[in-house]
């Protein structure tokens with residue numbers, strides 16, 4: 001038996017057997033990329049299976065995540081804690097081997113992939129993170145942050161628009177330590193019906209060269225030595241990201257299904273699997289790997305030695321630069337700086353004392369300005385709306401073609417931005433934010449969803465949060481967006497009503513370690529709200545009594561968010577004049593409020609007291625708070641192009657209508 005060939009064939013066997021056993025999955029890609037995986041994982045990848053969290057490991061992203069069995073096979077074979085029992089349970093409930101790789105499902109899975117193209121954007125974020133951290137922490141003779149980011153991708157990733165957004169920016173930024181390997185097999189799903197060239201004829205080489213990438217084209221993806229050489233050349237590159245285009249045959253080794261769409265996403269079938277075994281000379285039964293193959297793959301010794309070498313370097317660095325070393329440790333652990341709480345308290349006290357009426361987007365910028373100097377891990381940017389989103393602060397240093405920085409001009413690339421922000425968060429050591437108009441959160445939406453699925457600390461700043469943006473009109477006026485974001489499980493959403501709530505929202509987003517946050521901010525100025533100390537503390541509960549009914553128990557409760565809180569307060573006053581006692585609840589974060597205990601929720605929204613809600617967005621969402629018998633003043637149509645005050649009046653988002661709504665309840 002040729003033991004060399006057995007290494008890649010082990011991947012083929014595991015992929016076809018696991019897919020066959022699960023009776024679902026994608027055998028074709030792992031069988032087609034087996035030699036490429038061998039070339040990278042055995043000859044180049046710097047990793048330690050015993051410590052998947054080693055901070056200076058190379059990052060590996062499988063952007064064509066449907067080929068998950070490739071990753072699981074690699075993790076198993078190289079010695080990660082992913083036993084064969086888990087490979088046997090591929091795609092079964094609560095296994096560590098779900099259909100598509102999910103971050104943290106198994107040690108060594110860096111990010112959740114499957115939605116094509118996003119892994120590529122994540123990898124670009126990781127490569128940016130490496131460069132930023134290297135610039136901040138490396139010292140002469142001490143390259144302690146010094147790793148590559150590798151990403152596998154297929155035709156699907158390249159057809160997705162996000163690949164254009166993200167790769168265009170990666171070229172502009174000159175991310176030399178990013179190495180992408182393209183599985184150029186001429187097959188995607190509809191290839192069952194015809195060849196891919198009916199729907200994908202890009203000249204990929206010239207496309208990426210036009211982005212400013214280095215392209216190593218025409219590599220035989222089944223020639224381990226050729227791929228190994230291409231990766232070696234790519235690693236020497238100093239100023240550009242590299243794309244290696246590797247010609248492969250999907251499901252290579254399967255006698256009748258290789259090079260067909262049929263092998264993309266379905267079990268090969270018992271007969272074909274048996275024939276493939278025969279064809280590739282694989283004699284072992286399913287889920288058995290000969291010892292010499294395990295020995296060939298085992299990366300534990302090499303990995304431990306690599307990490308030891310790095311640790312020696314880090315220890316020497318720590319001796320010379322104890323503060324920097326401690327800071328890097330802190331940041332990679334995701335901990336906030338000592339004194340953080342005191343800084344936040346001082347900030348809140350200052351904002352509260354200032355009593356300033358500002359747009360919450362401006363309040364957000366003021367918060368960034370106050371916190372960024374004590375939070376060097378904060379890195380962010382906007383999708384070409386820096387002046388509108390107000391995401392820059394006095395210490396913003398834009399990232400360019402070389403070196404570090406803490407500000408990203410993402411360009412007009414919302415989806416790419418969100419995928420990159422996710423990659424920055426996944427890398428560790430940074431707390432990233434990305435910004436655009438709320439209405440364009442849709443462009444980024446699937447990356448927001450994946451961030452929530454992964455539970456990563458990514459912060460999205462969405463300004464111009466309602467029809468209150470005015471003259472730009474219905475194309476730019478979000479209607480359903482706040483509700484849509486709140487419906488994403490694990491997504492925290494804040495829509496603050498003034499500078500104080502905006503600061504609390506930012507602090508909560510930064511302190512949240514297990515999920516992303518969307519901050520919905522107004523274009524227009526909003527009045528400052530006076531609060532007691534108790535009320536100040538209650539903001540972080542997501543919903544609280546901002547203005548109690550005067551003189552009597554409340555006959556009704558008005559719930560409001562953001563720019564509609566002043567309308568609720570005006571309605572409260574008007575109703576008081578009629579002898580109707582009403583409580584106003586400010587609900588900057590429904591998602592946070594929903595997690596409070598019943599005692600808090602009932603204290604804020606007393607059961608049995610009628611409720612009205614006011615928010616310049618779809619009314620349906622508020623039914624869960626006001627009930628079918630409650631009233632909602634909302635916007636269930638597209639907006640209008642006119643000055644903000646006129647639009648509010650025209651759409652009926654007014655204090656008078658809130659008054660009417662409350663009256664209708666009594």
Ligand SMILES: Cc1ncc(C[n+]2csc(CCOP(=O)(O)OP(=O)(O)O)c2C)c(N)n1
Nearest residue numbers: 029066114115116154155156187188189264
């Ligand atoms: C955003 C997105 N759209 C659609 C799909 C469904 N899908 C999974 S794989 C695939 C085709 C991918 O083709 P290619 O990258 O060439 O993979 P190969 O057939 O070579 O394995 C599609 C459409 C998906 N996973 N993500």
